[in-house]
Amino acid sequence: MSPLAILGGTFDPIHLAHLAVAWEASELLDAEVRLMPAAVPPHRPPPIADATTRVAMLRAALCGQDRLLLDARELARGGPSYTIDTLAELRAEEGERPIVLLLGADAFAGLPQWHRWHALFDAAHIGVLSRPGGTHGWPAELAAEVAARSVADPRRLRERPAGMIVELDVTPLDISATRIRDLLAAGRNPRYLLPEALFGDPALLAPYRQS
Numbered sequence: 001m002s003p004l005a006i007l008g009g010t011f012d013p014i015h016l017a018h019l020a021v022a023w024e025a026s027e028l029l030d031a032e033v034r035l036m037p038a039a040v041p042p043h044r045p046p047p048i049a050d051a052t053t054r055v056a057m058l059r060a061a062l063c064g065q066d067r068l069l070l071d072a073r074e075l076a077r078g079g080p081s082y083t084i085d086t087l088a089e090l091r092a093e094e095g096e097r098p099i100v101l102l103l104g105a106d107a108f109a110g111l112p113q114w115h116r117w118h119a120l121f122d123a124a125h126i127g128v129l130s131r132p133g134g135t136h137g138w139p140a141e142l143a144a145e146v147a148a149r150s151v152a153d154p155r156r157l158r159e160r161p162a163g164m165i166v167e168l169d170v171t172p173l174d175i176s177a178t179r180i181r182d183l184l185a186a187g188r189n190p191r192y193l194l195p196e197a198l199f200g201d202p203a204l205l206a207p208y209r210q211s
């Protein structure tokens, strides 16, 4: 069965690296990829753009292709959006279908700070997306999980619903939402770092220009 892969994030704003790595992950895993904006990220400062604007940016960015989809369930749920709860919900819907949680290498390195992080391996596979400037070596507790669970071939994730870790060698793109927010706040125009569609509606990028 074709896996379901999830790329969660604040998408504040969505940028071209999000789209590129999600697209490449979809190809490498032969998976449906859903971008899932987080409502109240438990472990980081609140987003600049509100949830409605971030969803509008995602919709605009995803227009015109059908490989990457939007799943806004965490915004609908309200309260802190713990990934483990979202994965439990997806598991109830998807049965034995392999589910892959996609994480940039930076996010993966921080996994031991997540709510019930060990339980994540029972709920999903993890696909680690290479990211420039990433960490060299994982924290010890994470390294133990990597040693026990790593597979080299992304296609092996089809064998089971959850529990494996695969490093996905996507094209390194040194783009971050932080950098884009800084550029916009400084009055610059990050034209070719963002999806073209975000420039079609002035309301979408206004929150960053005013902050």
Ligand code: ATP
Pocket: 007, 008, 009, 010, 011, 012, 017, 018, 021, 102, 103, 104, 105, 106, 107, 108, 129, 130, 131, 132, 173, 174, 175, 176, 177, 178, 179
């Ligand atoms: P910020 O700069 O605000 O922290 P970000 O650019 O990291 O934002 P997020 O919305 O936090 O974007 O990222 C969502 C997911 O996408 C995370 O797992 C993150 O690691 C991954 N990601 C973001 N940018 C890249 C990139 N350039 N290469 C690989 N993965 C990325």
